Amino acid sequence: MRLATWNVNSIRTRLDRVLAWLDQHDIDVLAMQETKCRDDQFPAEQFAEAGYDVTHIGINQWNGVAIASRVGIEDVQVAFDGQPGFDRDAAETLIPAPIVESRAIAATCAGVRIWSLYVPNGRSLSDPHYDYKLDWLRVLRKEAEQWLAANPDAQIALAGDWNIAPTDEDVWSPEFFAGKTHTTTAEREAFDAFAATGFTDVVRPFTPGPGAYTYWDYTQLRFQRREGMRIDFVLGSPAFTARVEAAGIDREERKGTGASDHAPVWVQLG
DNA sequence: ATGACGGCAAAATGCCGA
Numbered sequence: 704m705r706l707a708t709w710n711v712n713s714i715r716t717r718l719d720r721v722l723a724w725l726d727q728h729d730i731d732v733l734a735m736q737e738t739k740c741r742d743d744q745f746p747a748e749q750f751a752e753a754g755y756d757v758t759h760i761g762i763n764q765w766n767g768v769a770i771a772s773r774v775g776i777e778d779v780q781v782a783f784d785g786q787p788g789f790d791r792d793a794a795e796t797l798i799p800a801p802i803v804e805s806r807a808i809a810a811t812c813a814g815v816r817i818w819s820l821y822v823p824n825g826r827s828l829s830d831p832h833y834d835y836k837l838d839w840l841r842v843l844r845k846e847a848e849q850w851l852a853a854n855p856d857a858q859i860a861l862a863g864d865w866n867i868a869p870t871d872e873d874v875w876s877p878e879f880f881a882g883k884t885h886t887t888t889a890e891r892e893a894f895d896a897f898a899a900t901g902f903t904d905v906v907r908p909f910t911p912g913p914g915a916y917t918y919w920d921y922t923q924l925r926f927q928r929r930e931g932m933r934i935d936f937v938l939g940s941p942a943f944t945a946r947v948e949a950a951g952i953d954r955e956e957r958k959g960t961g962a963s964d965h966a967p968v969w970v971q972l973g
Numbered sequence: 974a975t976g977a978c979g980g981c982a983a984a985a986t987g988c989c990g991a
Binding site: 712713716739765866868883884885921922923932934 | 981
């Protein structure tokens with residue numbers, strides 16, 4: 704079985720490229736992030752014609768996560784228990800209430816529990832979004848710990864855009880990111896806590912750095928200059944990790960006009 | 974200090990992204 708995660712940066716704009724990539728790389732399950740559409744706007748019919756069932760959550764033009772599978776989709780869960788909301792929009796209404804954004808969806812596909820995750824960006828260190836990001840990760844880690852405690856043999860993949868570069872090797876210039884999000888000690892500790900919980904990066908052993916990136920800014924010729932960031936990850940539970948035979952980052956997919964700013968990351972299971 | 978690119982919408986400017 705081959706599974707992948709990909710921040711597609713709008714599924715409606717990227718549909719042809721995504722379907723072509725799934726076909727060319729023989730992908731069974733794809734976790735998508737930043738679909739940037741509501742459920743009723745998601746091109747589910749085109750995925751069905753290609754042989755994939757899809758589950759998606761999108762409540763507006765922002766965020767949006769989905770899982771496409773041709774090996775079945777069972778036990779769908781939208782958002783993890785206790786998933787923190789963000790109240791920027793709610794603050795403008797008469798009755799403030801945090802909105803649980805479309806950033807997490809899970810499904811069981813051929814016995815593997817897959818989470819498609821779009822971790823909040825953080826924006827800047829002084830922005831409420833940064834605290835939201837850390838809180839979001841803290842609750843997710845606690846949940847993940849309980850999933851594993853409930854079944855130590857569970858095959859679980861936490862796949863998505865984590866919006867954290869775990870080490871200085873994972874950004875083209877640590878100096879450039881000094882004082883910005885994605886590389887702070889707090890974010891890195893939040894990320895490393897998943898490994899301490901038993902969820903390890905299953906792709907890194909096959910894509911050693913430095914210079915192994917999954918994201919390149921559209922501006923400043925970042926891709927052409929090989930100036931990127933490694934922020935998209937598949938973290939596997941022990942039972943999932945034991946099945947991994949190969950993995951990679953398809954930087955070829957970042958080339959050409961109409962590419963997402965993120966490359967797909969894939970994993971081959973035995 | 975800002976913009977570049979690129980996507981979206983209560984669209985021709987603002988919000989968001991990393």
